Amino acid sequence: MSLIAAEGIDKEYQAGEVAVKALKGISFEIAPASFVSFIGPSGSGKTTLLNLIGCLDKPTKGQLKVADTDVLHLDRKQSASFRGSNIGFIFQDFNLIPVLTVYENIEYPLLMVQSAPSSERKKRVTALLDAVGMIDQKDKYPDQISGGQKQRVAIARALVTNPKLVLADEPTANLDHKTAYMVIELMKTMRNEFKTTFIFSTHDQKIVGEAEIIYMLEDGEMKGKEVKGGNNNG
């Protein structure tokens, strides 16, 4: 049983007067608790594909099911609810909310998206702060912590709602290699601990090696898949 099932996905968008075909006939399946990477050069369609899986955008053609839901037919509000319940996001620029502390940033999806009770929020946020090693920094604001720490907070925020899937678009692009490696290791640890599927895009070859399943994209087409071990049933 797959968590994500994509069949013949095309994505076309307008760039001025020119129609650009960003994805062409993409098909794949990803199993639960996988640790997957989309790789490829700039403009290969990695981000577009992550946006489609994350219900931030819709394919022009094809079938896409995420967590048994046909996401093509969700309206704006349903998409938001679906994302809030099933998907966590990690961004290249961390995208923490600057007016909230580390603790409040992690708490935000539970509070504002899922309206979880206070005791539940406290338990889950504290557990994740502990898991990502940020418990001592919980009262600091994003501008008071380093890039690596920000990305750890972003990982905790993505996981706090217990999503089935976490999508990370170039999560290490703004980090030095050592920190990037630590972030990927943390994501893998979180996958093992919470059994959440992680999909990340990257063009950093050293980081790619950490993925268990690698999909290679080029010019919007799926050029290959490499299975390196771990939970490789995708």
Add this chain to the structure above:
Amino acid sequence: MGNLFKIAIRNLLRYKRRTLLTASLITIGVVFVLVFISVSGSFKNLMIGQITDSMIGHLQVHRKGYVASIENLPLNLNIKSGAITRLENILNKQPEIVAYSPRIKFGGMFSNFVETTNIRLNGVYPDKELKSVPLLASRVIEGKKILDKGGIWIPELLAKGMKVKLGDTIVVVATNKDGSVNGKQFVVAGVLESATGPGGRDGYIHIEDAIEVLRMEGMAGMEISEVAIRLKDFGSLNAFSKKLDALLSKELNQQGKPIFELHTWEKLSPFFTIARMIDVMTFFIKLMLIAIVLISIMNVMIMAVYERIREIGTIAAIGTLPGKILNMFVIEGFCLGIAGAVIGNIVGIALIFMLNILKLTYNFGQQKGIILQASVNPYDLVVISVTVIIVSVIASLQPAFKASRMEPIKALRHV
């Protein structure tokens, strides 16, 4: 909801200078409106008080058709003795009335035996008149504040012009409704301070003297020009006016037509137009406040949305519903409005308090050195505050709606 307020306040504090400038602009607007309302309201109330309490009264009853010819003081349109009794029976039963004063008004010649001029005279029951227009006594700048039979209160300008002093004897000559002329000597018992408006040049005599001058057939044959009425509560003027009008309209003459007509002070004094102009000016000042709040809040919220597009994309991507994003921005505008309204009210009240301490003076007509007594009605405070807050929310709606409708994918790409 508390968390939305927390985030809104922190976002406002994030751009301290901008928030301070916007809140200051709203504050200045609120202060300006409050001070204007209190000062203009003080002037308006003084003006109305002077006119109603020293001359006109709150309401007046005349015989039907009298007011249309009021400048001529037509004696043939006076209320006849039978109708006076019917009118008094009605007025005596009204608990809202403090006092009423029947008046005989007529024009005559005023002579100091050397020169002659014209005068408008009011024949009144002094006790009833002073209860109906209590500030009249304060207008007596020379002489007794009690008007006895045989005495006359004359306007200051007339006294100066005719070189008449307190205690001098003068003659009043008048024509009655039948056309016969009669004269009577009076002793100047008081000089009245000139007042602005109708009645400002009127003299006063006892009603029994007026009956004698006009050769009415004693008290039984007395005919009066008008009845001035004073109410316990000036605020109930319109309601009571409707009530009394309904009662008076039932009093019909032999032809089956109404005997009386009722007018509030507003219909009898040109100063009502000035009072209305003050109200219109106040309305436009309030409109300016609304414009200030609307533009400043909308401007700051459009900026806030523009600067936080990526943030909006982030919170939308992680599942925040559009309605909640809308609320987030509307609450920011709401908080700005509250801050402006509260600080504005505090500063405004403090400024009004200071104005009263300074005891600023101004002139009204012939009255000099009237002390400005600015005061603000709590109702105005509430209306202004609620208006500012509602306008702040309305001004935030468009930017907030834009934020809530933003496509997360486009917002996240924003640089």
